[in-house]
Amino acid sequence: MSLLLRAGTEPAAADTEAVSKRPGTRWVPTILLVLGALYCIAPVLWVAIAATKGPGELFTTFSFWPSLHGGFGYNLSHLFSFGDGVFVRWALNSLFYAGLGSVLSVAVSTIAGYALAKHRFPGREVIFLTILAGVLVPQITLAVPQYLLISKLGLVNSYWSVLLPSIISPYGVYLSRVYAAGVISDEMLEAGRIDGAGEYRLAWSVGLPPMLPGMVTLFLLQFVAIWNNFLLPYIMISDDHRYPMTVGLFSMLHQGASQPALYSLVVMGVFLSVLPLIALFLFLQRYWRLDLVSGGVKG
Amino acid sequence: MSPVAKRSRPRTGSAPYVLVAPAVLLLVLFLLVPIGYTVWLSLRASRVTDGGIGPRVEVFTGLGNYLSVLTDPGYVSGLLRMLGYGAIVVPIMLGLALVFALLLDVPRVRFGRFSRIGIFLPYAVPGVIASLLWGFLYLPGVSPIRDVASAFGLPPPDLLGPHTVLLSVANIGVWGGVGFNMIILYTALRGVPREMYDAARIDGASEIQIAWRIKIPLIAPAVVMTAIFAIIATLQVFSEPATLQPLSDSISSTWVPLMAIYRDAFVNSDIHSAAAASVVLALGTLVVSATVLTTLQRRAYGRDR
Numbered sequence: 100m101s102l103l104l105r106a107g108t109e110p111a112a113a114d115t116e117a118v119s120k121r122p123g124t125r126w127v128p129t130i131l132l133v134l135g136a137l138y139c140i141a142p143v144l145w146v147a148i149a150a151t152k153g154p155g156e157l158f159t160t161f162s163f164w165p166s167l168h169g170g171f172g173y174n175l176s177h178l179f180s181f182g183d184g185v186f187v188r189w190a191l192n193s194l195f196y197a198g199l200g201s202v203l204s205v206a207v208s209t210i211a212g213y214a215l216a217k218h219r220f221p222g223r224e225v226i227f228l229t230i231l232a233g234v235l236v237p238q239i240t241l242a243v244p245q246y247l248l249i250s251k252l253g254l255v256n257s258y259w260s261v262l263l264p265s266i267i268s269p270y271g272v273y274l275s276r277v278y279a280a281g282v283i284s285d286e287m288l289e290a291g292r293i294d295g296a297g298e299y300r301l302a303w304s305v306g307l308p309p310m311l312p313g314m315v316t317l318f319l320l321q322f323v324a325i326w327n328n329f330l331l332p333y334i335m336i337s338d339d340h341r342y343p344m345t346v347g348l349f350s351m352l353h354q355g356a357s358q359p360a361l362y363s364l365v366v367m368g369v370f371l372s373v374l375p376l377i378a379l380f381l382f383l384q385r386y387w388r389l390d391l392v393s394g395g396v397k398g
Numbered sequence: 399m400s401p402v403a404k405r406s407r408p409r410t411g412s413a414p415y416v417l418v419a420p421a422v423l424l425l426v427l428f429l430l431v432p433i434g435y436t437v438w439l440s441l442r443a444s445r446v447t448d449g450g451i452g453p454r455v456e457v458f459t460g461l462g463n464y465l466s467v468l469t470d471p472g473y474v475s476g477l478l479r480m481l482g483y484g485a486i487v488v489p490i491m492l493g494l495a496l497v498f499a500l501l502l503d504v505p506r507v508r509f510g511r512f513s514r515i516g517i518f519l520p521y522a523v524p525g526v527i528a529s530l531l532w533g534f535l536y537l538p539g540v541s542p543i544r545d546v547a548s549a550f551g552l553p554p555p556d557l558l559g560p561h562t563v564l565l566s567v568a569n570i571g572v573w574g575g576v577g578f579n580m581i582i583l584y585t586a587l588r589g590v591p592r593e594m595y596d597a598a599r600i601d602g603a604s605e606i607q608i609a610w611r612i613k614i615p616l617i618a619p620a621v622v623m624t625a626i627f628a629i630i631a632t633l634q635v636f637s638e639p640a641t642l643q644p645l646s647d648s649i650s651s652t653w654v655p656l657m658a659i660y661r662d663a664f665v666n667s668d669i670h671s672a673a674a675a676s677v678v679l680a681l682g683t684l685v686v687s688a689t690v691l692t693t694l695q696r697r698a699y700g701r702d703r
Contacts, residue, residue, distance in 0.1 A: 125605075128501040129508045135498050136509075136516030139577060142531050143519060145542060149534065211421035218414035226418060233429050235626075235687055237634045240656075240680040243663045243672050244432035244439070267424035298413035327524035329637040330656070334664070345526040345637075352530060353644050362534070369530050376522035381515075 143373060150174060150370040152363060174367035181351075181364055188340055189347035190372070193326055195258070196343050200265035201321035205314050207266055212275020213306045217283060227276070233269030246334050260335035261343070265325045271317050278313035279306070315386040319379070326376060344372045433680075439673035440464065463674035472652035473675060477682075480654045483564060484632040487571040492628055494572070495579035496621065500609045502580075503587045514584070518577035525574060529641035532570045537645055558646035570638050575631070579624045586620035587613060622694045626687050633683045636660070655679050 153170035178186050214220075215227055249260045283306050291301045329345045336342055339350065348368050355361035443459040467473050498517055502510055520528060534540050536557035544554035557566045590613070598608050614621070636656035643649045651665075652658035655675060663672035 123506060124508045125504055125506050128504045132498060132501050132507065132513035132517075133509055135494070135576075136513040139518075139520050139573065140516045142528075142535060142573070143523070145535060146531050149540075207420045207424065210417040214414040214417035218417075220414045223414075226422060229425065229430070230421075233425060235630070235684055236429070236433070236680055237630055237683050240634070240659075240676045240683075241429065241432045241436070243659060243669070243676055244436040245428060246663075247435065247439075247669070248427075248432055263424075264428045267421065267428050269425065269429070272421050298411060302413070302417065323521065327526075329524065329526045329640075330660075334660075345524050348530060349526050349637075349641055352533075352641065355644070362540075365530060366534060369527050372527055373523050377519065380518075380522055 146366060146370045146373070149363075150367045152366075170363070171367075174363050178364045178367045178371075182339070185339060185342075186347065186368060186371075189342050189344045190375075192341060193343040193345070193372075194375075196261050196265065196332070197322045197326040200262050200325045201318050203262075203266045204268050204271055204321045204325075205318045208268060208271035208275045208317060209279075209307075209310060209314055210302070211272045212277075213279045213283070213302055213310070215272070215276045216279035217285070217288060217306065230269045230272050234273055242330050242334050245331075249335060255335060256337050256341065258341060261328075261332045264331060265321075265328070268321055268324070271321060274317060275310070275313065279310060282309040282313070284309075312386060315383065319383060322379070323376065344368075348372065436673045436676050439670055440677050443670050444668075459670075463670050464678065467671055467675045467678060470671075472650075473655060473658055476652050476655045476658050479564065480633060480635060483568055483571070483635060483654070484629065486565070486568040487575070487632050488625065488628045490568075491572045491575045492579060492621070492625060494576050495624070496583055496614070498576070498580045499583035499587055500613060502584050503609075503613065504605050514581070518581055520574045520576070521578045521581075523574065525570075525637040526641050528570055528574050529638045532566070532573070533642050533645045536566055536642075558642070558648060560648040563642070563646055563648040567635075567638050567642065571632065571635065575628065579628065582624055583617060583620055586617040590616050618694075622691065625694060626691055629687050629690060630683055633679065633686070 151171040151174075153173050215223060245264050246255070249255055249263075254260045254263075287305050288301055291305055296304075326343075327345065328343075329349070332343050332346045333349070336346065339347065342350065348365060351361060351365050351368065355365055440463050441458060441460060442456050443463060444454050445457050446454055498513075501507065502514055523531070535543055538544060538554070538556070538558075541554075541557065543557065547554045556562060594612060594616070595608050598612060603611070634656065635654050639649050639653045640657060640660075643651075643653075651661050656679070659672045659675045659679070662668045662675065
């Protein structure tokens, strides 16, 4: 491999300009990357194909060949009528938990990050250190005590029980602080103060606009984290009308262990549940500032 | 503050406290209080008095729960299995992520956009859904992997058997995590000015030499960070084995510590053991990630500075 790579660079070694202009594809890296992509895409492709198969065909026909015998329509209509349309309920619940939870989380993280980055006040260091420690404590080990706490508050099995713990993200506050320190100009804040603007107005009109790209990134990270969360709703919610999609499909698989006919519906559910996040990413990918996560924000 | 308060310039005032208040309140409520409560619960136990006929009372047991958790064969084998799982997933996932990021950064690679989005795709798939998906790919009767093996005249592998199931679960972890880490590392690589490599190219360095000697040291901080988050995520493995459980007899109800904690807390109603095990798991994660952080940081920065 190293020989192949070197063969591509040597003739250009004398001239930097030629490096970028030389034609010709590097095939070894290209092939490795395409293989990696196929490994990642194949299971999703398989589930799309398997979703076209009716309950009888799933176990009998060759896996990577779609079925054209109306299995797709059958699975779709049976999935939507399963448990009086509870699947749609799960999808809407997921959207609700992830949508509202991530918006609130971004709001809380952004204002806290701004204050921690741009204000000097007693207690700041303690708060920031607590947040750093919070980043390192695995949230999921707190799920059981959070359950006990939520049950003391009488909120178990309510939408609140999943929503409230999802709002706080120590990592989100940490990233917001780093981002605010990088992008908000101290001179503009100072100028605003001299002009007599109040602190809240300054936060709104000087602090907020440059933070927007970072907020979109945080929103996506948090949306995915809540959408993908399983243990928290699994512990908190017992009424299947409040399940998010992850817990719903999990419970369906458990029923499928005794009724294999449900498997083809689960496959369809898996296929449908993958679509919204892929759409969200393709739509929002231009706004994604991942240098925020890789530590490259310099402002 | 109204515009009337001109020039009084309260440098701090109440504003920063108001701004951090929601975060601090939620942090206390859903992080600090649960941590404190867990520690308190883990030091107590529920005992039946009067030789089993009296009422249940809570008593202080000190480290008794910790002792029973650490000597419970279910927890111990779960902990070891989780460490084995981490030892497989973290290096393979980060190794692949780093290789893919470096390959994407090589000039004149075709289909770069396709590969980048393709490898990133599993990030959009929740762990439970990924496990359902791979579960079907492993399941005898549905599995295309077994179909392919049969087509080549090989015996179809038992992907959910006692010897293979750990690898099968690890594969789900790797599949789900490679893309996100690759994007983080690739973003870090794109942040490096191109001129950094020009001199090396003029001197005739190969892309592999450039990657090894220049690119990897430059993005070392990002590598350290992805490693820490990968470790934390790995030690929380729960949804993958829990989802595969109905498909495989080889996954017990205490297969990994979180499954055992769940069983203790919600099936056996032994909240005190569950609390002690949670503390052990959280402390263990903290120790492992802090150790890795300091070692990697020394290796990442020690040589240059």
